[in-house]
Amino acid sequence: MAKTKFDWTLEADVVVVGGGGAGLVAAINAHDHGATALILEKMPTLGGITILAGGGIKAATDVGKAIQYLTVSQGGRVGDKLIATFAEGLVALPDYVRELARINGAEISIRNESHAGVYPFPGADGFYSISISAIPGFSGYDWAYTGKNLNGQRFFKILLDNVERREIPVHTQAPVSSLITDGRGEIIGVWAELSGERRAVKARKAVILASGGFEFNEKLKREYFEAMPVYAMGNPGNTGDGILMAQKVGAALWHMWHYHGSYGFKFDDYDTAFRIAPGGARNPDRPISWIIVDKQGKRFMNELHPAVQDTAARPLGYYDPDIPGFPRIPAYLIFDEEGRKLGRIASPVTVHPEHRYVWSEDNLAEVERGWIRRFATVEDLAAAQGWDPDVVSATLARWNEIAASGSDPDFRRPAGTIVPIATPPYYVVPVWPLLTNTQGGPEHDEQQRVVDPYGIPIPRLYAAGELGSFFGHLYLLGGNLSEVVISGRVAGAAAAALEPWR
Ligand SMILES: Cc1cc2nc3c(=O)[nH]c(=O)nc-3n(C[C@H](O)[C@H](O)[C@H](O)COP(=O)(O)OP(=O)(O)OC[C@H]3O[C@@H](n4cnc5c(N)ncnc54)[C@H](O)[C@@H]3O)c2cc1C
Structure with a gap:
């Protein structure tokens, strides 16, 4: 069968593409649900743009209010089931982040409770934000410059410590160039560069694309944004690779303009x-x-x-x-x-x-x-x-x-x-x-399964983070980091629950 013809260099149940926040949360959750995971990161350092974030992470007090607000603020561009999953994720988020933070004694603070949802829509008072205010002994990564604001770096430090504690393998300078299918459309691995060689990496259960946005892909920006030029800051590794890979295997795209x-x-x-x-x-x-x-x-x-x-x-x-x-x-x-x-x-x-x-x-x-x-x-x-x-x-x-x-x-x-x-x-x-960051990418359902233009999930392919973000109309301030957590949790658990293809 076509499935066995590759000379697999590495393998795991769940292969995660991208070592930013979403990739790490997805890998942690795949691991915690009984799967083996590995992370492939294109750049020499981990963190993507997650380490640059101001670090406000949005949470919600009440699922009903969050649904009400998100329904209006997403302008009919996101389905009800996904809105409900996201709203539930926002309520559960602080406890989960606290659980992860036990790894290094990080302090979590509640901020701008009154600030709420920002736009004056019903349900706006059902939100608040948390941030990571301190981690003993941690004074920032030497590869990121965010002035005095270390909130995003501290958030990432919590994730990285959790990955290291679980001994999840991480490969840097390992850009993934395409997805491997079995000939019937199932995703069974990826092609990645490892030590300068193009290698096949087997994903026994699933691939999770968490390769961030297309901030530094000039062609995609010209194609999808009306304004030109639109400049970017952040991580030059975010060139929309996951978008192209997903397109090639038949994914629908959404929110590309946003x-x-x-x-x-x-x-x-x-x-x-x-x-x-x-x-x-x-x-x-x-x-x-x-x-x-x-x-x-x-x-x-x-x-x-x-x-x-x-x-x-x-x-x-x-x-x-x-x-x-x-x-x-x-x-x-x-x-x-x-x-x-x-x-x-x-x-x-x-x-x-x-x-x-x-x-x-x-x-x-x-x-x-x-x-x-x-x-x-x-x-x-x-x-x-x-x-x-x-x-x-x-x-x-x-x-x-x-x-x-x-x-x-x-x-x-x-x-x-x-x-x-x-x-x-x-x-x-x-x-x-x-x-600051793009929101477009492959469309996904409430289980973070990447879907084709007819809404049918592409077998064994998931997305997490700002790659095909939930946000398709107006942004919820602090919502991209929430999405890192929410989508990473959902994708990691869902991928781990699959039966291996062999
Ligand atoms: C200055 C700034 C401030 C921000 N402040 C906030 C904030 O306060 N609150 C908030 O919620 N959001 C904020 N955001 C947005 C938020 O940080 C991001 O949307 C979020 O961190 C994205 O996480 P991610 O894991 O999806 O992507 P990233 O963190 O960018 O990770 C993607 C990773 O994938 C890697 N990659 C790309 N292509 C490949 C490939 N082919 N193979 C392997 N790896 C690949 C990239 O190198 C990168 O490391 C801010 C963003 C910026 C730039």
């Missing part, structure tokens, strides 16, 4: 993009120094969306068919001398030690580098940008009127974030759509 993104900075002389300083959740009382204008110098958006890192990229993608190119890509952030002193405008995060960059608190180093341009007057700024000075002056006059009145009827920016822009010199810097 990414979790804001606006941020990309400079020609620096490989990695920079996210704007405000984190995921909007702080309505913290002043932010800038407004954003289009290529003509006109303001067009609320600079601080409810979930800052979620939908704020969307207004930049607006397309005006009367104008060649995108009128808001890049857009421009403008602030004044007082604003410059309000705190750094960018917050770098990267897994590249060589890209490590500490943005100056007063933004002056970046002015010196030429990333932020400084002008003595609004007229000088307009001339350098090629803008009509009357348009820019009118934009700033209107903004200062808004600042004086303390409310923004034009775009509903929260009052506490508004500061005037009237003290020279003036500063300008281009901003681009910047994705």
